[in-house]
Amino acid sequence: MKLYTYEPAPNGQRLKLFMDYKGIEIDTTQIDLGTGEQLGEDYKAINPYCTIPALVLDDGTLFTEVIGIATYLEELHPQRPLLGTGAVEKAQVISWDHRIFMMMTSAIADILRNAKENWKDRALPGPIDVAQLPELVERGRARLAAFYPIVDAHLAESTYVAGTSISFADIDLFATCSFARWVKQGIPEECSHLQAWFDKLAAELG
Numbered sequence: 001m002k003l004y005t006y007e008p009a010p011n012g013q014r015l016k017l018f019m020d021y022k023g024i025e026i027d028t029t030q031i032d033l034g035t036g037e038q039l040g041e042d043y044k045a046i047n048p049y050c051t052i053p054a055l056v057l058d059d060g061t062l063f064t065e066v067i068g069i070a071t072y073l074e075e076l077h078p079q080r081p082l083l084g085t086g087a088v089e090k091a092q093v094i095s096w097d098h099r100i101f102m103m104m105t106s107a108i109a110d111i112l113r114n115a116k117e118n119w120k121d122r123a124l125p126g127p128i129d130v131a132q133l134p135e136l137v138e139r140g141r142a143r144l145a146a147f148y149p150i151v152d153a154h155l156a157e158s159t160y161v162a163g164t165s166i167s168f169a170d171i172d173l174f175a176t177c178s179f180a181r182w183v184k185q186g187i188p189e190e191c192s193h194l195q196a197w198f199d200k201l202a203a204e205l206g
């Protein structure tokens with residue numbers, strides 16, 4: 001199998017943290033988002049969605065979503081499980097992971113991609129150019145500000161985001177809190193539980 005990614009990007013980071021934690025190594029090619037390599041014909045022939053990461057299996061099967069790639073790899077490498085064990089925990093991990101993506105990651109992406117000149121007409125990733133909507137910057141900031149206290153209150157009661165051990169929901173929240181610094185809206189000072197959890201995760205993930 002072959003992995004195409006770009007490790008500095010948030011979705012590249014999410015997958016790298018997952019793979020590193022589990023000790024998974026895959027033949028990997030970096031696709032340089034900085035130069036627009038994801039939009040070139042060579043990469044489009046591999047992944048028509050023009051996003052990273054993309055995992056191509058030996059039989060040609062293509063996975064283009066981090067959660068799909070993680071699910072496949074967890075099945076192949078069940079050691080150090082990150083997607084939960086048992087029906088309840090698996091559902092909790094996926095529920096929190098989806099919540100983090102919808103309420104936090106997508107808000108940060110809106111702030112970034114609708115403001116900066118270098119994302120002009122690239123407000124969404126993918127093969128189609130999408131115009132920026134400046135209103136989404138303020139909306140994104142409000143969504144992000146509203147989510148921090150929710151997750152802070154949750155982590156006041158819970159050592160990890162979902163279940164009783166580290167999971168992919170922790171990795172995604174960790175990667176997303178780091179991503180939030182790109183828009184200068186990192187963990188607010190008053191969210192001490194979230195900050196303590198972040199520091200613990202940083203040590204645990206190495």
Ligand SMILES: N[C@@H](CCC(=O)N[C@@H](CS)C(=O)NCC(=O)O)C(=O)O
Nearest residue numbers: 009010011051052064065066125126
């Ligand atoms: N739905 C994908 C999202 C992948 C994605 O948005 N990746 C970004 C990098 S973080 C990308 O490829 N951007 C390309 C672009 O901006 O043109 C997933 O969950 O993995």
